[in-house]
Amino acid sequence: MVYGFVKVAAAVPVLQVADCEYNVEQIEHLLRRAAMLDARIVVFPELSVTGYSCMDLFMQDSLQRQAVTALFELARRTRNVEALCIVGMPLAVESRLMNTAAVIQKGKVLGFVPKTCMSNYGEYQERRWFSPAGDLSTDRVTLNGGEYPVSANMLFTCGKVAVGIELCEDLWTPVPPSSLLAMQGANILVNLSASNELTGKHEYVKSLVRQQSARCIAGYIYAAAGFGESSTDLVFAGKGFIAENGTLLGESERFPMREKLLVGEIDIDYLHHDRLVTTSFAQEARRFVDARQAIRIPFSLPDGDEKAFARPVDPHPFVPSSDAAREERCNEIFNIQVNALARRMTYARLQAAVVGVSGGLDSTLALLVTAMTFDAMKIPRAQIAGVTMPGFGTTPRTHENAVRLIRALGVTRKEISIVDACTRHLADIGHDGKTHDTTFENAQARERTQILMDLANKLDGLMVGTGDLSELALGWTTYGGDHISMYAVNAGIPKTLVRHLVEWIALHRVDGEIRATLLDIVDTPISPELIPANKNGDISQKTEELVGPYELHDFFLYHFMRYGASPAKIYFLARTAFKKKYAKDEIKKWMRIFFSRFFAQQFKRNCLPDGPKVGSVSLSPRCDWRMPSDASAALWLKEIDKLP
Secondary structure, eight states: BBEEEEEEEEOOOOOOOTHHHHHHHHHHHHHHHHHHHHHHHOOOOTTTOOGGGHHHHGGGHHHHHHHHHHHHHHHTTTTOOOOOEEEEEEEETTTEEEEEEEEETTTTEEEEOOOSSOOOOOTGGGGTTOOOGGGGGEEEEEEEEEEBOOSSSEEEEETTTTEEEEGGGGGGGSOHHHHHHHHHOOOEEEEHHHHHHHHHHHHHHHHHHHHHHHHTTTTEEEEEHHHHOOSOOOOOOOEEEETTTEEEEEOOOOOOOSSSEEEEEEEEHHHHHHHHHHHHHHHHHHHTTTOOOOEEEOOOOOOOOGGGGOOOOOTTSSSSSSHHHHHHHHHHHHHHHHHHHHHHHHTOOOOOEEEEOSSSSSHHHHHHHHHHHHTTTTTGGGGGGEEEEETTTTHHHHHHHHHHHHHHTOOOOEEEEOHHHHHHHHHTTTSSSSSSSHHHHHHHHHHHHHHHHHHHHHHOOOEEOOOOOOHHHHSSSSTTTOOOOSETTTTTOOOHHHHHHHHHHHTTTTHHHHHHHHHHTTOOOOOOSSSSTTTTTTOOOOOOHHHHHHHHHHHHHHHHHHHOOOHHHHHHHHHHTTTTTTOHHHHHHHHHHHHHHHHTTTHTTOOOOOOOSSSSSOTTTTTTTOOOOOOHHHHHHHHHHOOO
């Protein structure tokens, strides 16, 4: 494996019904193709050694014996192939014919998994030929002078990897065998299928695969019969799916008149993490494991090669890549924010709100959420106070955008300069007012917060916070300053997504001057504007030049928080995702800053104001993240320092 990833394949060969020799030649060819691509687990369709549509030929002794001979010949011919190969074949056990998945690797037959649930309705009549797994009273079968395990309750294991197998109809049942196997440790589930094609059926099968991978917190490989099966009454489309915990990693073309190979990479580490944190998974497993002890068959996985890693890595994991998905995500998040703020306003019996508006992304989103909330509650927008508080570093561009936005939204504008108050305060504490240090910056942030809090009290309103998830992760807030609010509507939204939200609102919810203003805000460099502007009046304090690009920090945050990934794995993924944008040394530099700040700034997160969780990552101590304020970052920093 490479950083927990296992490359797998769903393989659909072109077969000839009842011609086992021909079929295993096609299987061998496709298996070798998959192995050349570094696939470590390769799944073929149901009854692929004989063909699924043999019908009464299954009862012929010649076909049964030839299937066994062909399997062992396939094993012999692929003894130099390291991939675990899973093929379908009929197998006579205890005077019963079983529809089985045969598992082979490096010349050895490892075992047989019989189908649990027979399809015997509509176009299917499997009980005419096959017996279900539950009819067996043995878990061994003798073939070619050797004894092999045969059981539906069997796992094939190698280190962290545990493969569980089911066949076609098994997936369609109320409690699929794969559910029971997953609760005993299977994290890669495979399905050898021969489901025929009907109108509308494809999407249903796809949804079953995705849902089962999600319920079982597992990878799922599905390979179905294709071209070459009999078309007497049915057509087989040769579809393949690879899913991981509810996400479809890939699907193959349907109706090809040639062999098909779908390859993907399943992340075992991430599945392991999700099973650990989803405590209900382990609780449910305990009800079954005591009663069911799976047979465990060891197999081997060769070391992976980083160069063979081909899974796409999204550089912006918080932001959906497609326009339609991004629009849906933005709409959903905005509605969550509005609903949350409306509930808080209703509970507190308030009819007014105060928002500090800087002309930056975060305060813009907070103001938009507040305006839409007041619309939903049928409260006049004039009862929102949009407060501009120019200070030592405020630039004309951000100030003008803030003023234009407040006026265009119909919000009541208040402007209170903090220059005189901060000058007096700095003098009171013995600061010269010329040294642009942390004290100089934080005094401004705390003055602004004091104004907003007191104004909210005066108006009997709610002071709406503006800070986002990325700032909380980095501690890029002033303790007792912008760190504090009466309700933090942006607390669950990372900076990369804030930008898209504002842009989405500009393009889909507003027009005219508001749209133009929002789009200019989106293009403005991110800055707290606490240091005086340069001689041209432009922003001199750009956040991303000081702490690093937010797209990198959001990437680090996502993989660290969502999956508990180590710095080494995050570094590997970041190099893949940003290989055309950032050099390795840049990624390491900003990653070190991320972990240093993340650990050092936990004290700010331990006393966060209330705010809605909107996604799978939250830093609230009441939701996803509880951590001592004085935890050491040494372990993570040492690992970063050792990275190549």
